[in-house]
Amino acid sequence: MPSILWFRRDLRLTDHPALCDAVAGDDTVVPLFVLDPALLEPAGGPRVRFMLDCLRALDDDLDGRLVVRTGDPADVVPALAREVEASAVHISADFNPYGRQRDYHVARALGEVPLQTTGSPYAVSPGRVSKPDGTPYRVYTPFYRAWTEHGYPRPPKRPARIDTVSGLRSDRLPAAPDIGDTALPEAGEQAALRRWADFRDEHLLKYAEDRNRPDIPSTSRLSAYLRWGCIHPRTPLADLESRTGKGTEVFRKELAWREFYADVLFHQPDSARDHLQPRYAGLKVDSGKSADERFAAWTEGRTGYPIVDAGMRQLRAEAWIHNRIRMVVASFLVKDLHLGWKQGARHFMRYLVDGDLASNQHGWQWVAGSGTDASPFYRVFNPVKQGQQFDPSGDYVRRYVPELRGVDGVAVHTPWDLPAPPDGYPTPIVEHDHERREALERYEAIKG
DNA sequence: TTTTGAGTTGTTCGA
DNA sequence: GTCGAACAACTCAAA
Numbered sequence: 001m002p003s004i005l006w007f008r009r010d011l012r013l014t015d016h017p018a019l020c021d022a023v024a025g026d027d028t029v030v031p032l033f034v035l036d037p038a039l040l041e042p043a044g045g046p047r048v049r050f051m052l053d054c055l056r057a058l059d060d061d062l063d064g065r066l067v068v069r070t071g072d073p074a075d076v077v078p079a080l081a082r083e084v085e086a087s088a089v090h091i092s093a094d095f096n097p098y099g100r101q102r103d104y105h106v107a108r109a110l111g112e113v114p115l116q117t118t119g120s121p122y123a124v125s126p127g128r129v130s131k132p133d134g135t136p137y138r139v140y141t142p143f144y145r146a147w148t149e150h151g152y153p154r155p156p157k158r159p160a161r162i163d164t165v166s167g168l169r170s171d172r173l174p175a176a177p178d179i180g181d182t183a184l185p186e187a188g189e190q191a192a193l194r195r196w197a198d199f200r201d202e203h204l205l206k207y208a209e210d211r212n213r214p215d216i217p218s219t220s221r222l223s224a225y226l227r228w229g230c231i232h233p234r235t236p237l238a239d240l241e242s243r244t245g246k247g248t249e250v251f252r253k254e255l256a257w258r259e260f261y262a263d264v265l266f267h268q269p270d271s272a273r274d275h276l277q278p279r280y281a282g283l284k285v286d287s288g289k290s291a292d293e294r295f296a297a298w299t300e301g302r303t304g305y306p307i308v309d310a311g312m313r314q315l316r317a318e319a320w321i322h323n324r325i326r327m328v329v330a331s332f333l334v335k336d337l338h339l340g341w342k343q344g345a346r347h348f349m350r351y352l353v354d355g356d357l358a359s360n361q362h363g364w365q366w367v368a369g370s371g372t373d374a375s376p377f378y379r380v381f382n383p384v385k386q387g388q389q390f391d392p393s394g395d396y397v398r399r400y401v402p403e404l405r406g407v408d409g410v411a412v413h414t415p416w417d418l419p420a421p422p423d424g425y426p427t428p429i430v431e432h433d434h435e436r437r438e439a440l441e442r443y444e445a446i447k448g
Numbered sequence: 449t450t451t452t453g454a455g456t457t458g459t460t461c462g463a
Numbered sequence: 464g465t466c467g468a469a470c471a472a473c474t475c476a477a478a
Binding site for chain 1 (some may be wrong): 453456457458459460462
């Protein structure tokens with residue numbers, strides 16, 4: 001009897017325990033992907049397009065044997081299971097609120113056919129690391145220590161052979177959404193593995209020093225691949241085992257942040273929509289026409305603060321923003337424009353190719369102060385200083401803000417000080433010193 | 449139970 | 464220009 005391997009956010013063939021299980025247990029396998037309208041609609045163009053490209057790459061790696069079906073998984077998966085008389089449906093766990101609910105309904109609809117869960121998108125699945133008293137961690141550093149101690153399995157190899165059921169109907173993948181000039185990374189598992197190898201060999205050594213520099217290629221850029229499971233974090237983690245140095249440790253910690261936020265979301269699914277710290281419901285947030293105009297200026301990269309505008313334009317150009325700059329633009333929205341983190345998080349989820357619910361929502365909440373292990377409220381990023389410190393060459397700003405390309409060096413961060421202000425570049429829509437004090441007052445008002 | 453120490457990512461001010 | 468302290472108190476983790 002064949003089994004079904006239902007791919008979701010694990011679009012790869014190596015380091016895939018559920019696939020190994022499916023191949024080991026049965027004669028043949030049906031590699032399945034379900035185009036679920038409930039997931040595609042809110043995902044945003046870049047992420048959908050990247051996912052479709054990853055599916056094409058996966059299909060190529062399977063010699064064209066990927067079966068695609070469209071519809072509600074609770075209908076589609078059991079129907080296929082009946083069609084091929086499957087012995088089991090194998091999956092990697094999905095811990096997001098929607099995924100958990102979906103899988104519950106699919107398991108019920110499958111009836112006698114087991115929905116067999118093996119592995120997850122994380123080295124250590126959410127819920128597995130907890131304090132000695134059994135409750136989840138709410139602070140990163142102790143979580144990291146416990147996570148390290150917990151350990152994780154070595155990555156399993158790609159199955160030598162995958163025998164599939166032939167002659168099954170497969171839907172055509174839909175046309176990719178139009179995303180204009182946005183340049184996405186090359187999709188698929190092979191691209192992910194190449195990216196990792198390049199980062200490991202060329203950038204890891206200097207990662208600790210350079211990772212905050214958006215003007216030079218210094219980060220792994222694995223986020224989109226991790227989001228769709230083109231690579232599992234075990235693969236880089238296994239490589240890190242045999243290496244030493246600051247960069248190795250710092251990068252391992254970045255991977256652990258992803259796991260920490262997944263754990264937090266697992267334990268508190270509502271934190272994707274609401275403040276983790278309830279008192280932040282009382283924070284005064286602007287609304288109305290003027291707030292809408294400020295939000296539009298932020299999304300379009302015309303706030304008049306070069307580092308902020310460069311970041312927001314990088315989002316449109318690449319569906320990706322350097323991590324340091326994500327903090328800068330988030331801080332600007334929340335503390336200089338006095339808008340809610342949820343509005344910013346929603347925008348990010350719409351445009352980011354790597355948009356991951358747990359990391360995104362909790363990254364925003366960390367900046368806003370409402371999250372786990374949050375930054376102290378008096379910590380307000382100064383967009384000029386951040387630009388001067390982390391983009392000292394000014395190359396990052398010039399890359400994304402053509403109006404400022406004629407300005408040399410670090411002076412690009414203070415265009416208002418130039419003898420002749422650059423043509424077409426806006427003057428700042430708010431004054432940072434003033435808005436900083438305003439933010440501090442508002443935060444003061446909701447102090448615990 | 450109580451106590452103690454620590455906590456991703458900053459900025460400003462004054463010496 | 465550089466350095467350290469202040470910013471405020473709170474929650475969490477662990478002994």
